[in-house]
Amino acid sequence: MKFIHLTDTHFVPAPRRLYALDPRERLRLAIADINRRHADAAFAVITGDLAHFGEPDAYRDLKAELDQFSIPVHLAIGNHDSRTAFQAAFPEVPRNEDGFVQYVVETPVADCVILDSVMPRQDGGTLCAARLAWLDRVMAERADRDVWLFLHHSPLDIGIPCLDTIRLMNAEDLWLRVQRHGRVRHIFFGHVHRPISGVWRGIPFFTPPATAHQTELQYVERVLTPGTHEPPAYAVVLADAGSVVVHLHAYLDDSARFIMDYKSAESARTLEELAVAGPG
Numbered sequence: 001m002k003f004i005h006l007t008d009t010h011f012v013p014a015p016r017r018l019y020a021l022d023p024r025e026r027l028r029l030a031i032a033d034i035n036r037r038h039a040d041a042a043f044a045v046i047t048g049d050l051a052h053f054g055e056p057d058a059y060r061d062l063k064a065e066l067d068q069f070s071i072p073v074h075l076a077i078g079n080h081d082s083r084t085a086f087q088a089a090f091p092e093v094p095r096n097e098d099g100f101v102q103y104v105v106e107t108p109v110a111d112c113v114i115l116d117s118v119m120p121r122q123d124g125g126t127l128c129a130a131r132l133a134w135l136d137r138v139m140a141e142r143a144d145r146d147v148w149l150f151l152h153h154s155p156l157d158i159g160i161p162c163l164d165t166i167r168l169m170n171a172e173d174l175w176l177r178v179q180r181h182g183r184v185r186h187i188f189f190g191h192v193h194r195p196i197s198g199v200w201r202g203i204p205f206f207t208p209p210a211t212a213h214q215t216e217l218q219y220v221e222r223v224l225t226p227g228t229h230e231p232p233a234y235a236v237v238l239a240d241a242g243s244v245v246v247h248l249h250a251y252l253d254d255s256a257r258f259i260m261d262y263k264s265a266e267s268a269r270t271l272e273e274l275a276v277a278g279p280g
């Protein structure tokens with residue numbers, strides 16, 4: 001099974017720009033690339049910070065872009081989002097009985113549990129008692145199923161101080177549920193604006209770069225988060241009952257494509273002398 005993971009689209013209403021970039025164009029190009037290369041994907045998921053300031057018009061513009069997807073898209077919200085404005089623009093996205101953007105997407109391989117870790121007016125995240133109670137119930141119903149968790153905030157320190165202070169603040173509460181269920185196979189999150197993978201207490205995790213601006217790789221304490229225009233990317237996730245493989249694709253990269261044949265490997269002095277690869 002294949003699905004696509006994108007994150008942190010940070011929409012502002014047209015024609016405004018954000019940190020000298022056009023977040024709408026960057027998502028538009030991602031969707032066009034995904035439609036062209038991955039029409040066979042089961043779905044795409046976007047792990048929050050859909051809009052930068054949470055204005056209704058930003059969600060209106062986001063909806064227009066997402067309508068171009070040839071595959072279904074599942075949405076989570078992040079600290080930059082307004083839950084109210086998001087839900088007004090996307091009434092079709094499920095919410096739980098308490099109004100949080102939490103729902104389950106079943107797949108043949110694992111059940112995707114989408115969590116709402118937004119804490120109003122805070123950059124850090126939380127899962128309050130109501131959201132945890134929902135998670136308890138959902139996981140109890142799926143005791144015999146593998147689960148993938150999707151949320152905006154990182155449940156662990158990733159070594160970048162300005163991000164570690166705004167991670168999921170009550171990660172121990174999430175960990176209790178992960179431990180109790182025993183079949184959480186992967187955690188996918190956003191928020192970080194950098195490609196990072198690893199293992200949290202035995203559970204693999206992954207977060208892709210944003211489709212909008214990125215965070216600079218700095219391990220020093222900073223008052224303000226340093227940003228960069230490093231390339232955006234989306235992830236292609238290939239999964240079956242025994243494996244999850246994550247491919248990161250920098251979809252705006254236009255560097256040379258060529259065939260790695262032995263004939264031209266050393267003889268080619270210019271790109272023109274390499275055999276050109278067909279479209280991928």
Ligand SMILES: [Fe+2]
Pocket residue numbers: 008010048049078080191192193210
């Ligand atoms: Fe973000």
